[in-house]
Amino acid sequence: xxxxxxxxxxxxxxxxxxxxxxxxxxxxxxxxxxxxxxxxxxxxxxxxxxxxxxxxxxxxxxxxxxxxxxxxxxxxxxxxxxxxxxxxxxxxxxxxxxxxxxxxxxxxxxxxxxxxxxxxxxxxxxxxxxxxxx
Amino acid sequence: xxxxxxxxxxxxxxxxxxxxxxxxxxxxxxxxxxxxxxxxxxxxxxxxxxxxxxxxxxxxxxxxxxxxxxxxxxxxxxxxxxxxxxxxxxxxxxxxxxxxxxxxxxxxxxxxxxxxxxxxxxxxxxxxxxxxxx
Numbered sequence: 001x002x003x004x005x006x007x008x009x010x011x012x013x014x015x016x017x018x019x020x021x022x023x024x025x026x027x028x029x030x031x032x033x034x035x036x037x038x039x040x041x042x043x044x045x046x047x048x049x050x051x052x053x054x055x056x057x058x059x060x061x062x063x064x065x066x067x068x069x070x071x072x073x074x075x076x077x078x079x080x081x082x083x084x085x086x087x088x089x090x091x092x093x094x095x096x097x098x099x100x101x102x103x104x105x106x107x108x109x110x111x112x113x114x115x116x117x118x119x120x121x122x123x124x125x126x127x128x129x130x131x132x133x134x
Numbered sequence: 135x136x137x138x139x140x141x142x143x144x145x146x147x148x149x150x151x152x153x154x155x156x157x158x159x160x161x162x163x164x165x166x167x168x169x170x171x172x173x174x175x176x177x178x179x180x181x182x183x184x185x186x187x188x189x190x191x192x193x194x195x196x197x198x199x200x201x202x203x204x205x206x207x208x209x210x211x212x213x214x215x216x217x218x219x220x221x222x223x224x225x226x227x228x229x230x231x232x233x234x235x236x237x238x239x240x241x242x243x244x245x246x247x248x249x250x251x252x253x254x255x256x257x258x259x260x261x262x263x264x265x266x267x268x
Contacts (some may be wrong), residue, residue: 002191002254004136007224009226039224041200044214052216055227057136065174080178082186082258090141091256093189093227119138122225124216128157 004057006120008035014116017060021114028114033121035106054096055123056115061092142169143263148250149191155248164247167255169240188230189257190249195226
């Protein structure tokens with residue numbers, strides 16, 4: 001068992017899972033990432049325009065789910081969660097490829113984020129090695 | 135604070151950080167992912183040949199590190215960890231793009247994995263949306 005400590009939280013106009021898009025290209029808005037003061041030194045060298053991989057902890061997820069129908073579609077077959085991007089899964093880590101659009105101290109604004117307001121931030125990494133996924 | 139529960143562990147010929155390559159294209163070997171029986175249903179529908187995103191918890195990392203020199207290179211400037219892929223960071227989540235090469239019950243073999251033997255597995259997701267990153 002390992003302890004994941006949030007390094008910040010998402011500030012977004014999306015306030016609940018039901019209204020949030022499932023994928024970033026489905027109308028996800030810009031959002032602020034508000035980092036905790038303890039990690040300020042780690043934010044050095046972030047740059048506007050950079051593509052980054054944002055890791056969140058999807059805290060409203062049901063961690064007991066092992067199979068699901070992708071996109072909640074009753075016509076699709078029951079699928080093992082590790083072959084889906086469902087937020088309901090044993091360790092609900094969210095992976096989001098976003099672009100930095102503004103930086104204001106401990107706050108970093110990013111494009112197209114489908115995570116809801118209050119989602120804990122777990123990590124942030126630069127994109128390397130070719131064209132990135134989300 | 136959130137509890138991350140390993141869903142499995144890496145079985146690899148890489149036994150320590152010092153001998154492990156920093157990136158998968160630097161000679162990383164094939165490895166087995168040995169999942170715990172509790173998540174067996176979630177593994178349904180994994181397929182040989184599929185590209186997947188493997189999330190690990192880099193358990194030997196120093197979580198107090200906020201700045202580092204990329205690749206341990208003394209000639210490179212001290213950089214905030216969130217602009218590096220250093221394993222030493224507040225939440226040491228590893229992201230690895232791998233290809234499934236064999237499946238044997240709870241064991242899944244993957245290509246080119248730079249994580250060391252015993253590394254806890256946090257999640258596994260399919261690649262979607264174009265050419266993936268690692």
